């Protein structure tokens with residue numbers, strides 16, 4: 001085994017154990033959790049190592065970078081786009097990504113719908129609107145529900161659930177609890193969007209405690225960027 005592979009393998013085992021522990025504490029099954037390895041800024045050779053180690057879900061933030069890496073992996077790799085969307089990049093993003101986590105505008109959804117045959121998406125919620133990191137304001141649940149309804153009428157898009165990033169300088173625990181509450185309220189009228197994409201290297205245990213089904217982990221597996 002190469003040094004790099006041994007290094008990544010060790011870090012991955014540790015993350016998998018922490019996921020197991022967090023699931024045990026939350027009385028959840030690990031089967032409920034999809035681990036997305038966030039490979040942004042890391043070379044395709046690292047993604048290949050993760051693939052050899054059994055991972056299939058990879059997350060990227062930049063179209064230009066991901067569009068070069070994704071074709072190098074076998075077809076059963078599942079690529080997640082989680083970065084902020086620029087409308088003029090959507091066409092390219094649609095070609096290499098399988099799941100888009102960062103839809104927060106109807107205009108982006110409509111454009112994506114016209115560019116793709118089928119695409120799974122998450123709707124990004126901005127838990128702190130002062131941060132400018134994207135996401136629908138969650139305060140007005142009716143607005144959010146309206147956006148969901150409009151997107152549901154687009155035949156090529158399938159909404160899996162809500163996505164969020166914990167705001168800086170806030171207890172992630174509280175942020176994910178709030179996200180889970182929003183998700184539960186929405187579920188009463190939209191039972192199809194049961195997934196929650198939340199949790200990164202520094203807060204994934206809190207996300208699992210509050211119902212995350214998709215966790216996005218980069219530096220804890222691949223090292224500092």
Ligand SMILES: *Cc1c(COP(=O)(O)O)cnc(C)c1O
Pocket residue numbers: 038040061082083165199200201202216217218219220
């Ligand atoms: C970079 C990024 C991650 C992974 O962050 P780490 O702290 O490296 O685990 C997860 N989600 C989003 C939206 C990101 O931009």
